[in-house]
Amino acid sequence: MHGRPRKPLKPEDAAASAAKAEKLRVLQSQFLHNHHNHIYSKEAVELSTKLLETNPELYTAWNYRKLAVQHKMTESDSDPDSLKSILDEELRVVESALRQNFKSYGAWHHRKWILSKGHSSIDNELRLLDKFQKADSRNFHAWNYRRFVAASMNRSEEDELKYTEDMICNNFSNYSAWHNRSLLLSNLLKRKVEGFVSKEKVLPDEYEFVHQAIFTDPDDQSGWFYHLWLLDQTVRVDSPQLVSSWPTPGSDLILLGDRCLDGCASSPFTRFHLDSRTFPLVLYFNQAVEGVNSSTITVDSELNTNKDLVWKPLSSCNSKAAQVWVTQLNLPDGNTHSSKVFPVEVSLGHSQGIISSSGFHYSNPFCFAFRVSLQLVETQPVEALGKEIISWRDESFHNYNAHSQDSSPISSLYQLSIKNDNELTDFEWRAATIAKEIDHFRELLSLINCKIGKLTLARLLMAHDAMTCPPANKFSHSEEVLELYNDLMRLDPTHVQYYKDQHSLVLLQQVTSSWESLLSRCFHYSNSPSNRGSPMCLQLKNLSLSRLGSFDKLLWVQMLDLSHNELRSIEGLEALQLLSCLNLSNNILGSFTALEPIRQLKSLRALNISYNEIGAHSIDTTKYLCSSPLSHSVGSEWNHGQTVIDDDIKSYWEAYFILKGLNLTQFDIVGNAIVNEKFKSFLIKVLPGLKWLDGEQLH
Structure with missing residues (x-):
């Protein structure tokens, strides 16, 4: 049984086990x-029977018997009685083996x-099956086989x-029966069988x-x-929905050159600095x-x-499916007047x-529009770019005071969630x-202190808030949910990382739930508070975040400070296609x-990744001796014929495949175990456009 410590065998049991092993070795040979x-031959097949019993x-012995059966069936000249006899003998052998171990795959x-x-x-x-399920009603092998048998017999899913x-009524703890019930209900609802046409009619009875x-034995x-x-x-809507975009519906996007002049009147939330004649459209x-x-x-x-747009999925596993898709829109060739406005309609x-x-x-036809204009400004010569270092010190940022021309980069996103008539009915x-359900579990928790009850209540409250309209009232229970996860971290330290991750996701949902909440974390980056041409920075530092989320509300962010958190990964950050400055230090x-x-x-x-733990943990480099050197997708596009594998690349394989396609001008990595002079030389080689490294200007 699971969780039971093994005890040393008694001498007589050890001797019997050794004798059995010796007999097994002879049979196996x-x-x-x-x-x-x-x-x-008959003798050879009988020997395999003894071995399997x-x-x-x-x-391997089961595969051998398949070959033996096929051999015998070929020799039987398709005689029905002979074929039946051969297969019935196999059924007998299997049943005998299952009596020895009824969990044998x-x-x-x-x-x-x-x-x-x-x-x-x-x-x-x-x-x-009834015999084996009486011996162990939760045997998932038997339940899986039962589904096969029921389908073969055309037994109705209602009967099953x-x-x-x-x-379940015989034993509430029968997890396999609950699981089988979920599979059957999913199929019945999907096929809209009579009596199972809608979830509205079926699920309330299932909750009861x-x-x-749950209320009989909360600990199970x-x-x-x-x-x-x-x-x-x-809560889940089966058909996919578009939940956000950049540019946002109805926005007036202003594209600027490499450097905006002081006094620029555009809002920093609808302003994008161009370094080429393209900009992204993100869904x-x-x-x-x-x-x-x-x-x-x-x-x-x-x-x-000029041509059809090429859409790219932003996925970390080279999948054809992704939540986030991006394409590049091109400004027309030639000189463009600064007053020219380009309407864009997306359907x-x-x-x-x-x-x-x-x-x-996707079954909800939708159309949204935005406008794009190019603001011609004086730009510095190319050779001057990158000479100004980005400083993440507090004194480099100033409180941002919203202006009348500022438009929320998230308010219009909720328009994308407009539901069709059927969804409104649901x-x-x-x-x-x-x-x-919230009322039920509040009542349960008033009677007992139940960890999984607290977790379920937290999930219910977040589900309720996610469905609440209007958007201004979203996440009204977030403080209660955060406190529930704090309780769970204290009560259940074994799963503390999971609770911390969920706490982080809820906190980010709270921060991004309204435009006012986001504004409180937006700071103007400049040496002078009056310089409205400088970037806007969203500061999410010192929040003890262990996981990132709510990216659909952050597509507009160009400068992001995630320093002084507890991040182990930045999964999902690829959605922020406008991001030009990123601080991940002290994670x-x-x-x-x-x-x-x-x-x-x-x-x-x-990019600032200083004072992390890069290089502090041993890595199994043998798994990188192939075309895909990282755990899933990184390096899968590597061309053996075009990539020269020198000693530096062999030493810093991971870093090479992460950094080689980036156009960084500033990189901070001090405070990581991997950093030494050799690694710095490698960085200069793999990042040819680098101007600043760990605060020092390169020559």
């Missing part, structure tokens, strides 16, 4: 001789293979659902059913996991989708007259093709269901692999 020499986990798979031949009766299988109910288990986790599945079914969905292309997304503007959902990973199509029962990033998202931040010019 004889069996392998027969297998390698393709011997399928002793050790049902020997998968190989035995269950072999039984499926036999029945798939179509010469054996399946009528006896449910009776056999009733069977799971009987098994699982309450019996099986019912809690099923409740979590029900919560997901209640952010509520789930990963594929099929985003010029056929499914129409962009009507003078800015893309999606008018033709099918955008589809989620779970197979649901909304009321979903919200009412969540509110009812606990352990390797360059944790920085993988910055590879897709092509506007990034200043």
Whole structure:
């Protein structure tokens, strides 16, 4: 059993175990001789039977028996009785092996293979399963096989659902039965079987059913996991939705040259500094989708007259599906008058093709527009760029006072969440269901101090806030949820990292829930508070963040300070395509692999990762001796013929593949274990545009 410590064997038991092992070695040696020499005689097959009855986990022996069966079936000249006899003997052997170990993967798979031949009766299988499920009602191997048998018998899913109910009523702790119930309900709802047409009719009864288990024995986790599945079914919208974009709907985007003059009247939230004649258009969905292309997304503007737009998924695993997609819009060639305004209209959902990973199509036609203008300003010569170092000291930032021309980069995003009539109909029962569940678990927690109850209440409160309208009232329960996660960190130190991550996500949702909340963390970067041409910095430092989120509200950010947190990774940061200055100093990033998202931040010019733990932990470099040197995607585009592997690249393989495509002019890495003179020389080589390294100007 799980969690039980092993005890040393008694001398007589140890001797018996050694004798059994010796017998097994002899059998196995004889069996392998027969297998390698393709011997399928009666004696050879009987020997494999003895071996499997002793050790049902020997998968090679099951494969040998498949070959032996195929050999015998070839010799039987398709005689039905002979074929049935051969396969019935295999069923007998499998049953004998299962009595030895009814959790043997190989035995269950072999039984499926036999029945798939179509010469054996399946009528006896449910009776056999009843025997094994009485021995262990939670045996997931048997439940998995039951699904195979039920499908083969064309047994209705309604009957199987009733069977799971009987098994659960017999034992609330039957996790496998709860799991099977979730699979059956998912299929019934997806196929809209009579009586299972809508979640509104089905899920309330399921909540009542699982309450019996949870309130009877709050310490048993099986019912809690099923409740979590029900919560997901209640709040999740199957079809993908567009939740944010940059530029935002209705915005007036002003594109500037390399340096804006003092006195520039544009808002820093709608201003983008160009260093080329392109700028990004970003779409952010509520789930990963594929099929985003010029056929499914129409962009009507003078800015893309040359050719079809190429959309790129921003994914860390080279997947064709991603939550965030980006394309580049081009300014027209030639001199553009500063007064010229380019309207841009983006349409999606008018033709099918955008589809989620779970197979649901984007089905809500939507159109939004924004305007783009180019402001001609005096720019410094190219050779002068990068000579001014970015300073992250507090005195370099000044409180930002909002001006009348400032428009919220998030207020219009909520327009993208407009629901169709069917979704509006669903909304009321979903919200009412969540509110009812909150009341139930408040009552439970008033009676007992239950860790998983606190976790469930936190999830329910966040689900309720996410469904609340209007947006101004969103996340009204965030303080209570944060306190719940603080309690859980104290009560359950074993899972403290998970609770810290969830606490961080809730805190970021709170910070980004309103324009006023975001403004309180926006600071003007300049040497003079009156210089409105300088960048706007969003400061999320000193918040004890261990995980990042809410990126859909931060697509506008060009300068971001995440210093003095507890970040181990920056997963999801690739969505911030405008980001040019990033401060990650004083976190606990352990390797360059944790920085993988910055590879897709092509506007990034200043990066500070000083005082982290890069190089402080040993790394298994043997896994990098291939075309994909990092854990998943980094380096998969590496061309053996074009990349010269010198000693520096071999020594700093991770750093090379993270940094090689960036155009950094400023890089701070002091305070990491990896830093020495050799590594600094490597950085200068791999970042040819670098002007500043650890605060020192390069010559």
